[in-house]
Amino acid sequence: MSDTSIPAPLSQGWGYGVTVGFGLAFAIGMMGITEALKRSTGENNRHFETFAVAGRKIGTGLTATAVISSWAWSTALLSSSAITYNYGVAGAYWFAAGCLVQICFFALIAIQSKRRTPHAHTVLEVVRARYGTSAHLVYMVLCLITNIIAYVNMSLGASAAISALTGMNTVAAIFLLPVGVCLYTITGGLRATFITDYLHTVALLIICIYLIIKALTTEAVGSVDNLWRMVQEAAKIAPVKGNHNGSYLTMTSQDAIAFGTLHTLGNFGLVLLDSSYWQKAFSADVTAAAPGYILGGTLYFGIPWALGTVAGLAGLALQYTQSPFWPVHGRGLSERENADGLVLPYVGLATTGSAGAVAVVIVIFMACTSTISAQIVAVSSIISSDVFHTYIKKNASERAIINVSRAACVGFALVGSAVSVAFYYAGLSLTWTLYFLGVITTPGMVTISLTVLWDRQTKAAAIISPLVGLACGLTVWITTSWHYGNGVIDVTTTGALIPCMYGNIASAFVPMILSPFISLVFPGERFSWDKFNAIKLISDSESAQSAVEKEVDHFTPEQISYMDKMSKIAGILGVVFFLALWVIWPYIMYGSHYEFSLPFFRGWIVVSIIWIFAALLIVTFLPPIEGRRSIYYTIIGQKEN
Known part of the structure; x- marks a missing residue:
């Protein structure tokens, strides 16, 4: 046994x-639920509209749960603890804050998409309808790269944690994690993903709370007060450089x-270039799209904040004392x-x-598989709708x-697992992919947002800006890695925090400046939002398609007024959250050079725990309350009236 590993506390079994x-x-359970829903609610996953966008009637509770599930990666649980272990309480805070702002911004995207692109199944259909084939192909590559790097990041973290705790072969873990996911996704499509998101998220929150409470009350730590004292001692032994x-x-x-800068930008790119977020927005009911994303993003904040703070500080305390x-x-x-x-597994x-x-093995599995499901659905919809149906067989x-x-x-699960194994053998880790991913996910985030928000963005701006941004980001990343690595470019230097941060900034801000510049200096005709109606629903039955189109197309004046109101609310909340959680609160505390007193630390921990408890209560009870009618008819085995 080497000095960089421990005997696995659990068996490979x-x-x-x-x-x-x-x-x-889960796969067998979801197959049964899918069949029961088919009988009671008439939801037939043999129809593409049900399979790909869940009938476009998902409520606020399930939408919020899906948002939490999409963000509660194995990466979030593992990395928030590791970042706190490295940088202290600021690490968990910035991890949480780096996820909230963009979700609330996406609430604006969601409601505008519902209004302007009512027939879309993927965001790439929207890009093609506005800019044509060349832009469609460019963004297809950007989106697929985003899905791959997201999959690899989750897979590397989850497999490493499971291997460390059970002794299971890491490569075996990488390939076996998506097996059950593929089975229930193939059977139920996006509807199955929403339901498993609910089950996984409830279980994940319960286990996270269990780990937090146990960490604070068991003999190893003792109490919140004792944790504060132990961390104070740790700082005397090994002070943090830069704190x-x-x-x-x-x-x-x-x-x-x-x-926090790197993480926020990278997550903006992930949200906006990951087609699964758009699909879940398309799937939401008109009244649920914006509230679901705002609620989900707000509740999610408590998970990395509470778990990351407690586990990360407990790791420091136990090690240095x-x-x-x-x-x-x-x-x-x-x-x-x-x-x-591995901070969280060791603390657990x-x-x-x-x-x-x-508990850690189960929660990592839950977090990983629910997000893998979203990635698989996103890529499979791109391949089937944007490649096969668009270019190979239009009829x-x-x-x-x-x-x-x-x-x-199945194909994406195999490819994603194969790439994960390649990264693993190359020595690339969870942290390396977490720091790097924004370099390749952020170039298209501004232009893809403006596709549904700004009618003056031109085709040239939409295509040129992300490509130039990507080139600049990669160049800055490599050159700064070389500079800070004293002329060495390897896994260590390219995965360092500062080079990746500068690469993220270049990838994000170059298109942010270039797209408006090109659009305003070389203007084109203003885009008419009505042209998005060229996107057609996919149905074999013309009568069924006409019926759905009639329902989707004819928004009532009340619905239009509601969407206008929610667009304003989402925009305002996005600004408020950004200023409050990303600027005012953290930078006031940064500038004050304040060190947490014991009373303040107690409050910090208690509020974070209350936040995650609130998430558990809302996630557990809101979706069943909203869907009580469907649940009743499903249980009694009758068709819903």
Whole structure:
């Protein structure tokens, strides 16, 4: 056994049991639920509109849950703890804040998409309807790259954690994680994803709260007060470079702000270039799109804030106070253990024993598979709708399109797993992909947003801006890696925080400046939003298609007024959240050089726990309350009136 690994506290049977057993159990359960819904509500996943966009009638509760599930990656659980372990309380805060602002911004995108592109199945259909084939192909590549890097990031983190706790072969974990996901996604499509999002999110929140409470109350830590004292001692032993007085209990942290900048930009790119977010917006009911995204983004904030703060600080406290409970007693985490995000698994093991290890394995599995499902649905819809139906067989039947979508589910899972294994053998880690992903996801975020928000963006601006931005981002990333690495370019230097931050900034801000410049200096004709009606629903039955088109196209004056109001609310909330959570609160605390007193630390922890408890209560009860009628008819086995 090397000095950079620990004996697995659980047997390999736990690893295979969770990745295969849980996955198959969910798949079988979802097959049954899908069949029951077909009988009681008439939802038939043999229709592409149901398979790809869940009938476009998802309520606020399920939409919010899907948003939380889409953000609650294994990366979020592992990295928020690791970032706190490295930078202190500011790390978990910036991880959480780096996810909230863009979700609220996407609420504006969601409601405008519902109004202006009522027939769309993927965002790429919207791009093609506005700019034509060349732009369609450019953004297809950008979106697929985004889906791949997101998949790899989740897969690397989850497999490393499961391997560390169970001894399961890492490559086996990578390939087995998506098995159950593929089965229920192939069967139920996006509707199955929404339902499993609900089940996974409730379970994930319960386990996160369990880990938080146990960490604060077991013998290893003892209490919130004792955690504060232990972290104070840790700062005396190993002060943080760049933090005020080397303290872990301050928001005055240079590296945490650098991470917050990188993380916020990268997540903007992920949200806007990940077609699954758009699909869930298309799937939401008119009244649910904006509230669902705002509610989901707000509730999600508590997960990385609470779990990341407690687990990250507990790891520091146990390590530097030489606690006998710390799994790697006598040393800190190795560079690889830190990069793989193993702080949370080690803290779970230290504070809760084998039960904590089991809890971490299950919660990582839940977080990983629910997000993998969204990635698989997004890519399969792109392949079936934007490739097969658009360029290969324009008159394809619904059945043929759905079959292609199902084949694409399996194909993408295999490709994503293969790329993850390649990254693993290349020595690339969870942290490397987390820092780097924004370099390639952010170039298209501004132009794809303006596609549904600004009628003056030209085709040239939409195509040129992200390509130039990507080239600039990659150039800045490589050159700054070379500079800060003293002339060395390798896995370590290219995965460092500062080079990746500068690469993110270049990728994001070059298109932000270039697109308006090109559009205003070389203006074209203003785009008419009515042209988005060229996007057609996919249905074999002309009568069924006409009926759905009539329902979708003819918004009532009340609905139009509501969408206008929600657009304003979403825009205002996006600005308010950005100013409050990204500017005013953190920078006032940064400038004050404040170190958390014991009373303030108590309040910080208590509020974060209340936040995550509120998320659990709302996520658990709101979707069943909204869907109580459908649930009743499904249970009694009768068709809903």
